[in-house]
Amino acid sequence: MDIVLGNHSDVVSAGELTYLIDEWRTDGRPCACGSPYSNCEFWQGLAEVVSVSEEMAEIVRKIEHRRATLSVLTDTIPPEAKEAYRRFQKGVFSHLKEAGGASIVLDSSKSAGDAAMRFYALSEIVGFDVHVLHLVRDGRATMASYVNKGSNWALEGHADPPTLPGVRAVGGWTLANLWTLGISKMYFRPDRYMRIRFEDLTTHPARTLKAIGAFIGINMNTLIARVRRGDHFDVNHNVGGNRIRHNRSIQLRHNSEADRQPWSNLDAHHSSFFAIFGQWLNSVLGYRW
Template sequence: MSVRPQPTRVVFLGGLGRSGTTLLERLLGELPGCVALGEVVHLWARGVLADEACGCGEPFGACPFWLKVGDRAFGGWSAERAERVLELRRRVDRTRRIPGLARLLAEERAGAGVWRSPTVTEELGEYAVAYRRLYEAAAEVADSPVVVDSSKHASLAFCLAAAGVDVHVVHVVRDPRAVAYSWRRRVARPEDGVPMTVWSPARTSLHWLTQNLGLELLAREGVPVTRIRYEDLLGSPARTLRRLAAGLGVRPSLGFLGDGEAELSVAHTASGNPMRFTVGRIGLTRDDGWRTGAPPRQRSLVTALTWPLMLKYDYPWRLS
């Protein structure tokens, strides 16, 4: 008698980069029944086309895990498929399309099933199917019913939800002044040594607002969304992970956590923060260098631009 595989559950980590999503993904990937995939939104360009390194250190095209995933999902990876997904992303997975995707979700919930552009609907369906097939194949290869995608973009979360993917969003937030300070740092990508993007405090504030408000709207449309603050994750890792595990229906086996540290195993993450390559013991301490390192004028500007949402997330106006 054959055993039916468990349905795949997708945990989507949303928020703005430099908010702790890669750390949270690595910690969730240590839970039984969870597998971390990295930023899947970038897999098509950086993995399939550019053959950048997997989190295990092997080139994407030579990683046994991703070779199996590609075979089961698509009969093998191909440049043509990756380019098609990237084309669809440019057409349907954009921040400016969030209001339309929100209307689609509302209409689906109401049973209206009405969408003004059949072409967009077909393209959205094709786009989401590529992700669904990838998620299901990764869950099967890893023998884990829960896959963790740290793509972050609110627009992708909307696309998945609007197309009927079983997705649970974990909304990761961090004090916007800390995020802005981090985006000012010059960090080289370990894959090629190229400096990562640097943003001004004003631009970071705009993106912080846009992504967080997008995820707030997603929650209003009935999609399961759990908010986690970076500061709470680092302040109490075990409590935060137990809370998440309970919501995701996985066993909170936290033997990899120690006193202010964690032990990380190899992860097959396709893209993301340089921390995805880290294996072994890491410290779990808050990075609060922005409190003394960020110029007061920069902190004041970010506060002035983001204060309504900042206060909603319990970040104080003035630093103690």
């Protein structure tokens, strides 16, 4: 969804911006275009405007991580850390708007740990007009992907294969969705929060894109026409994300209703585990067993 929306002339897609400094400073984690961030035509020059130091990375984590929830919500973050965070994010987002020639920055940071408070902090600490687009997926499909394929970082050789992948998948999926639902409902106006089902994006892309356009105030007709033609969408210069960032372009796969059960190959053990610990939230999100 990030890549498709990022091909709109009013939107600049940036991927998982919460990991910008970490990826910038890590060998073997280049921009999606394949170049190191310091040499990338899109990101080049950012380091002259903002600090991409380890110290700045620590400030970002201290404000955006789930452990910072109480401090952020009660406004007890040290003033100097808040000001450094504010300057950094304003510099990054200004660079993105100028480099992308767009008025809207799309940030797809989604970690239930590292980025749990990011959308709140960007709104309340930095002062941005934040719209939360909450993309959900049937938890069984999320579990099947994690169990059968593994984590992206492990597959790319940047981490060890996860232990107890079924438990980790259900735990992470539950926490991420509950967290986003709770913070959004408590602290964001109804017109600043929208939930989209991944399955609706792939089975009814035109209708779903039109709804997203109405939510963020842009016309989606050009993107809808491209989806209908089966056009490819440029990946551009995203930070982080899954393995498709290594492709120069992607297509939005159009699934039929019959293709909406990618969890069918889960074994009985994992299916039972999800039924006990995850289906209650699946039902809240609109997914029947």
